[in-house]
Amino acid sequence: MKKSLLLLSLLALLGAGCSSTPLDAPSEPSSSNYYGVDAATAEALGLEELRGNQLLSQRSVFFDFNKYDIKPEFQDLIGAHAQYLNNHTPARMIIKGNADYRGSHEYNLSLGQKRSVAVKEALNALGVDDSQIETISYGEEYANQECQADACGQDRRADITYEVE
Numbered sequence: 536m537k538k539s540l541l542l543l544s545l546l547a548l549l550g551a552g553c554s555s556t557p558l559d560a561p562s563e564p565s566s567s568n569y570y571g572v573d574a575a576t577a578e579a580l581g582l583e584e585l586r587g588n589q590l591l592s593q594r595s596v597f598f599d600f601n602k603y604d605i606k607p608e609f610q611d612l613i614g615a616h617a618q619y620l621n622n623h624t625p626a627r628m629i630i631k632g633n634a635d636y637r638g639s640h641e642y643n644l645s646l647g648q649k650r651s652v653a654v655k656e657a658l659n660a661l662g663v664d665d666s667q668i669e670t671i672s673y674g675e676e677y678a679n680q681e682c683q684a685d686a687c688g689q690d691r692r693a694d695i696t697y698e699v700e
Contacts, residue, residue: 617661647672
């Protein structure tokens with residue numbers, strides 16, 4: 536009798552502990568429109584501009600083999616992102632440095648970091664505050680292992696993303 540009463544009590548507790556709100560039910564009304572943020576936040580971050588501007592939609596700066604200096608053809612792209620960040624101070628950017636598969640793991644991590652920092656410093660020179668930018672290096676983690684020598688140019692890059700994406 537005691538065992539069945541104890542078992543019944545445990546089942547009741549277990550059933551009560553499992554009740555929850557369905558995942559698709561919103562906890563409170565929201566007027567989200569971009570990336571799951573509300574309209575006021577989307578406006579403060581200029582997400583409309585971020586999505587609609589042709590230069591801002593370009594998110595990669597490419598580098599030559601074993602180099603981390605920014606080529607002149609990427610100055611307009613960096614300038615557009617700097618202007619966006621200067622106009623939308625709540626916005627936060629993440630720059631992800633990458634390298635191709637050649638070189639040691641440590642070397643490629645270092646090179647990827649130098650590439651992301653080079654883009655960050657170019658943005659800083661255009662007035663962007665340090666607190667708006669984070670740098671990361673992936674080294675060769677996302678490199679195409681099947682490319683051959685100069686065909687690996689797509690791997691030698693710094694990718695720009697924003698926290699809201």
